[in-house]
Amino acid sequence: MNTNYGKLSRFLQISPVKNTELLLFSLLVFNFFKTNKNKNILLLGIPEIVNPLIIVPYIFKLGFLNFRRKRYFVRLKNHLVGTFSIVEASNSIHIYSLTVGPQWRKLGIATFILSCLEAQAIRKNKTWLEVSVHKTNNPALRLYTNFGFIKIQESRWFFLFRKLIRKSL
Secondary structure, three states: OOHHHHHHHOOEEEEEOOHHHHHHHHHHHHHHHHOOOOOHHHHOOOOHHHHHHHHHHHHHHHHHHOOOOEEEEEEEOOEEEEEEEEEEOOOEEEEEEEEEOHHHOOOOHHHHHHHHHHHHHHHOOOOEEEEEEEOOOHHHHHHHHHOOOEEEEEOOOEEEEEEEOOOOO
């Protein structure tokens, strides 16, 4: 575990995205994924030079996909440092678009988010945490594996990971 995590956690705050902040949320997700070391994550292999041409369709698509999701910002003092969205099912919480800004990576922020979501799943008596991860997103694959997620399914572009929170009766 990152030693900065404990120090930073008292300054990190998760807050729901307001309706007036939906565009900001989408732009941050786009930017945070675009600035990932693995450029294929965001656009599934489309060259980076095309990025400016697809930002508007990407944001509309993200808005459509996030329509039923609860979206959140992660703040460190006055800085927006991350985003994520979730969908709650009867027995699980599925995590989407967990992003951390490039200058804030490797500080334990993603681990903090996952710890908060795990605590929420326990409070709500959920069985699983789930997340879909792009196959080439090695930092995210390491994060989820180190946090106890297990790969349960594979599609063309993504792996589905699941973490057991509590055993079903």
